[in-house]
Amino acid sequence: MSSLLTIDDLKVHFPVRGGILMRQTAAVRAVDGVSLHINPGETLGLVGESGCGKSTLGKAVVRLIRPTDGRIRFENREITHLNQRQLRPLRRDFQMIFQDPAESLDPRMSVRAILEEPYVIHGIGSRDERRKWVDELLDRVGLQTSAADRYSFEFSGGQRQRIGIARALALRPKLIICDEPVSALDVSVQSQILNLLVELQRDFNLSYLFIAHDLSVVKHISDRVAVMYLGKIVELATAETIYRDPRHAYTKALLSAIPTPDPAAGREKILLEGDVPSPIDPPAGSAFGHRVGHPLYEQSIGLDLSLREIAPNHFVAADPCCLTPQDYEKISTVTPAA
Amino acid sequence: MSATPSPETILEVDKLITSFETDGGLLRAVDQVSFTVPARRTVGIVGESGCGKSVTAMSIVRLLPQPAGKILGGRIMFKGRDLTTATENEMHAIRGGDIGVIFQEPMAALNPVHRIGRQVAEVFSLHKDMSKKDAWDAAIEMLAHVRIPAPEKRMMDYPHHLSGGMRQRVVIAIALACKPSLVIADEPTTALDVTVQAQILDLMERLQQETGMSTILITHDLGVIAESCDEVVVMYAGRVVERAPVRELFSNPLHAYTRGLLDSIPTLETPSKSLLRTIPGMVASLGQHVHGCRFCQRMGRRTTVTRERPKFIEAAPGHWVEACPECTSVAR
Known part of the structure; x- marks a missing residue:
């Protein structure tokens, strides 16, 4: 199957400057060697x-941040090094939905102006056509057409997110990066927005990169899920597999930390000590092994900790600190995934 | 209990x-x-x-x-x-x-x-x-x-x-x-x-x-x-609609709003990409004050909104609920 988006060993490093000459003293390795692909009509959870x-990964994928290294291909076209002008026609195909719709919608523009803007920028349609399309968009995301003449601040959080989604949909994109699109919303509104995203995906064969910290939401909407830790993907599998059969210690800890809305479910929690370590000067070996003070940490320095296929379509970092001895033994014979 | x-x-x-x-x-x-x-x-x-x-x-x-x-x-x-x-x-x-x-x-x-x-x-x-x-x-x-x-x-x-x-x-x-x-x-x-x-x-x-x-x-x-x-x-909307011990509330929610909240959250058990239950509308604005049931107001049910405020009753030991005839089964 030819994938819609392929990223290959992507790195985004930000310089840290200091001293009187503001020389670069260190680098924040925000994204540090990530390879992923997204198929047409698929949701990849992150x-x-x-x-x-x-x-940062989500923004780099659509070239809102310049990657330091690696390759991004969109529909078999290399877009890593395109300049802004070359990117513009491609921007129709990938759009973004942000966490806080209040901040991503211009308060001085009417909803109609916000939704018309993509067409204007790309020079599509006559005035009348654009007017008709905006009405259709509003209808499609469950807002009344009368909303067009109002301003975004007149709407509630959920309605504003619908406007944000309508804007992302305007140019009929193939890929939408959803960066925490429901985390600022109340639960009853959150479910409305999730339902809308699922329906739109079916209707338009959209692909989503769905970034969130709420694992139940990610599980619900994703086909495959990638678990990221300190700039690297540590586990990647179908949503079902990640939740039923997690192999990486970090995935297990994340899952066990989700509070279950069932008071009768007594579960053992894996309590992680400490916080996410800093991506400035990350540990040389297993980053997670370092956090939990794993006895095998010293051993992991210098090892190739890249993803390997432990079961069909189930990839996990070959990290002796984070896998059971059986899993590690099994995986160390597998060659690194391409 | x-x-x-x-x-x-x-x-x-x-x-x-x-x-x-x-x-x-x-x-x-x-x-x-x-x-x-x-x-x-x-x-x-x-x-x-x-x-x-x-x-x-x-x-x-x-x-x-x-x-x-x-x-x-x-x-x-x-x-x-x-x-x-x-x-x-x-x-x-x-x-x-x-x-x-x-x-x-x-x-x-x-x-x-x-x-x-x-x-x-x-x-x-x-x-x-x-x-x-x-x-x-x-x-x-x-x-x-x-x-x-x-x-x-x-x-x-x-x-x-x-x-x-x-x-x-x-x-x-x-x-x-x-x-x-x-x-x-x-x-x-x-x-x-x-x-x-x-x-x-x-x-x-x-x-x-x-x-x-x-x-x-x-x-x-x-x-x-x-x-x-x-x-x-x-x-x-400013009122207690239900109050109960935690297990009782999750196993036996009596008010439609509580049920709506519980149904609308995706859990690890809900099938992927299935449509979630939603509560229509949004939390009532406090400015639109009504005497009757505020959840009926959200659901657009006119009759109960205009009536007097539903009584807060103890439906089971320790389990209290605002007994609106539309929103709770116990009120019938």
Whole structure:
């Protein structure tokens, strides 16, 4: 199957400057060698703690941040090094939905102006056509057409997110990067927005990169899930597999930390000590092994900790600190995934 | 239900009414809210934004925005005395003394220009009249108590030196410094990662066992409620629509709003990409005040909205619900 988006060993490093000459003293390795692909009509979930680099990855994929290294291909076209002008026609195909619709919608523009803008920028349609399309968009995301003449601040959080979704849909994109699109919303509104995203995906064969920290939400909407830790993907599998059969210790800890809305479910929690370590000067070996003070940490320095296929379509980092001895033994014979 | 004798009550909120004066008139943010907090128990208050859960909590410690917020009725009985009639000086002694408060955003709760040590020690010198030296030592002990590693060193740090989880531990240390009998925690883990949330909830549970305090835990997360609370108060549009022991509430929700909330959250068990149940509309604006059932107002049912307010009845032992004929099955 030819994938819609392929990223290959992508790195995004930010310089840290200091001293009187503001020389670069270190680098924040926000994204540090990530390879992923997204198929047409598929949702790839991306989860991890704050500061793990998931939002940076999402922005780099659509070239809102310049990658330091690696390759991004969109429909078999290399877009890693395109300049902004070359990117513009391609921007129709990938759009973004942000966490806080209040901040991503211009308060001085009417909803109609916000939704018309993509057409204007790309020079599509006559005035009347655009008017008709905006009405259709509003209808499609469950808003009344009368909303067009109002301003975004007149709407509730859920309605504003619908406007954000309508804007993302305007140019009929193939891929939408959803960066925490429901985390600012109340639960009853959150479910409305999730339902809308699922329906739109079916209707338009959209692909989503769905970034969130709420694992139940990610599980619900994703076909495959990638777990990110300190700039790297540590486990990647179908949503079902990630939740039924997690292999990486970090995935297990993340899953066990989700509070279950069932008071009768007594579960053992894996309590992680400490916080996400800093992506400035990350540990040389297993980053997670370092956090939990794993006895095998010293051994992991210098090892190739890249993803390997442990079961069909189930990839996990070959990390002696984070796998059971059986899993590690099994996986160390597998060649690294392409 | 259970035959355990009812433990003593630490706090009883009775028909509390809190209003805000606005340009658009008087808004009733808390509309005759009643619930009790037993000793050594955690009572959760859950509801969507704007339902009045934080205003209820802030009414108890009288930290309402001034001059707009006013308690207009009801009683708040804390250990036998009515806090609504307490003087401002008395409230000063109670806040941070016998009632501790933990806020959502630890960065906003801590003073950015003072060292951690000074902010924790201050509580001891204010409430316990300790000498500077004693207060400092007590503060170190308190930081160790909330499992902050190397507390002597952290005393010299400023809030921005610490991570979100560590900051929240400092706020908890301040809230618990005077061994309060009641702690009010307003969304204490909402700003934190799930892994850190698990640490903080675990810490609060252990501290509760050690000190025997009661907790009011305000959250919008039903998962947190299920795991941390003994009893639950469900609020909608300024009113309590349902109140029950936690297992009873999750296994036998009686009010349509509670059921709607429970049904709308995806869990790890819901089939992927299945359509979630939703509650139509959004939380009613407090400006559109009605006498009748406020949830019927959201659902667009005219008849019950215009009638009088549904009675709050005990449908089963300890299980209270606002008995609207449309929203609850028991009312028929």
